Amino acid sequence: MDSASGGVYGPQFFPQIKGTDSMQLLAFAIYFAVILAIGIYFFLKTKGGGEKEYFLGGRQMGPWVSAMSAQASDMSGWLLMGFPGSILAFGLGKVWIGIGLALGTILNWVLVAGRLRRFSQAAGDAITLPQYLTNRFASTNPALKIACAVVFLVAFTVYVASGFVAGTKVFVAVCPALAGHELLAMEIFAALILCYTFLGGYKAVCWTDFFQGIMMLCALLLVPIAMVKLGRFDPAYAESFTLGDFTAKAFGSNPFAASWNDIVSGLGWGLGYFGMPHILVRFMGIENPKDVKKSAWIACIWVILSLGAAIAVGILGRTFLLQNGDAVQSVAAKLLPASAQQMVFVEIVNNIFPAFVAGILLAAIIAAAMSTADSQLLVASSAFSSDFYQPVVRKNQATDAEMLWVGRFVVMIVAFVAFYIAASGLGKPGSWASSIMDMVENAWGLFGAAFGPAVILSLFWRRFNYAGALAGIVGGAAVDILCLYKLSGWLGGTYLYEIVPGFAAGLILAVAATLLTPAPGAVVDAIFEKAVARD
Helix, strand or coil, X not given: CCHHHCCCCCCCCCCCCCXXXXXXXXXXXXXXXXXXXXXXXXXXXXXXXXHHHHHHHHHCECHHHHHHHHHHHHCCCCCCCHHHHHHHHHCHXXXXXXXXXXHHHHHHHHHHHHHHHHHHHHCCCCCCHHHHHHHHXXXXXXXXXXXXXXXXXXXXXXHHHHHHHHHHHHHHHHCHHHCCCHHHHHHHHHHHHHHHHHHHHHHHHHHHHHHHHHHHHHHHHHHHHHHHHXXXXXXXXXXXXXXXXXXXXXXXXCHHHCCHHHXXXXXXXXXXXXXXXXXXXXXXXXXXXXXXXXXXXXXXXXXXXXXXXXXXXXXXXXXXXXXXXXXXXXXXXXXXXXXXXXXXXXXXXXHHCCHHHXXXXXXXXXXXXXXXXXXXXXXXXXXXXXXXXXHHHCCCCCCHHHHHHHHHHHHHHHHHHHHHHHHHCCCCCCCHXXXXXXXXXXXXXXXXXXXXXXXXXXXXXXXXXHHHHHHHHXXXXXXXXXXXXXXXXXXXXXXXXXHHHHXXXXXXXXXXXXHHCCCXXXXXXXXXXXXXXXX
């Protein structure tokens, strides 16, 4: 269906979604007003604070804000749309993604958070991941920073685009008058994110993420509880249903009945955490290293509850919608084809709750998309300005004010490119640019394969050196991209998430390059000792 005939995600596609409701719009308006107010407040508060204030908040984030911000920026609109939709359409094998992410979150906070906070400060008080990796080896060679900046710009642009897609779909669902005008909805969403990220920097992003994380958790917990309370759950509906040219979508009796590749791929998602810049930078911005343990408890509880609730939405979503008066084929027709399953949360919310409450719950999807997109825009801009513009273009001559405005300019450029990618998928259901799950999966895999091995080795292996870090980043990224396009063919059509071979290749190359090149000198050894001494 093209946009001229009512919009890809408009009321003709989901006839149960109500028309524009003033109470839903009021809930959205209140939410957006609060977000903009936070951005303006921190713009006025941080004026003249320089790049460290703008990009890392002066390392003044407390445990609650650090934890909630890290997890909210981690879980984009994918958590409320792509993930439960994937379980609904493709079965319990996709639950392994949630298991992998929960394990990855726990290991990241336990193994990486505290050490990265100490190592980043010991390594020249680094404010970005590329800067940390370079300073960690006391190097003036810009090659590693440039390689990081390239990966950042590519992966973050795709990731931000997925947030734009999620935000647009919710806007159109809440305001069907925008059906046929999806581009306008996307422009409004992008403009809002740009405003508070451009103005407020790291503190604005962290504080908005804090509130958005609370909204996401409450919405995710409330929806499956309401479905169960209404009693609309019949396991007889959960097995499978078919649609036209689609084969039966077997739901399965339990996650352990999944194929080996579903299990390995799902667990592989957990590897992404070790290389996710917009999450790792939250560890670097914690005010007191002693707060890491408290932040870890908060973050791990949040992610377990959120992922568990998202899984419940996917599982209960089949039976709830089927028992809501629709025939099996009718539900299948709406929720299986062309990434439409991503709308299951929206469909359920509009079926259960009164308009104002539904508006608040749907604003949680906007919160999820915004909390990730803003963080990614900020980290991408910091990587370019601090790790490419300053050392390569300006030869370390740029002032703090100049760096601040270069960073803001890059925020706009990345947002514009991401907008172009997201807009290219409008009116094209089934295309890569219209699938939240596909875009997040590709960007997540690239980050994890490129940076995960280098970050872990830099924190735990004294012998690790600059050559190893560069080889691991470049090699991991290259193998991940190659596997994205070729791995299914090599495995005879069997799907395996590209992060798994990409991460393994990055780790092997990083270790090999380190052992084949000279050990780091006394200066690098002193940095390691300084950081470890604070354990």
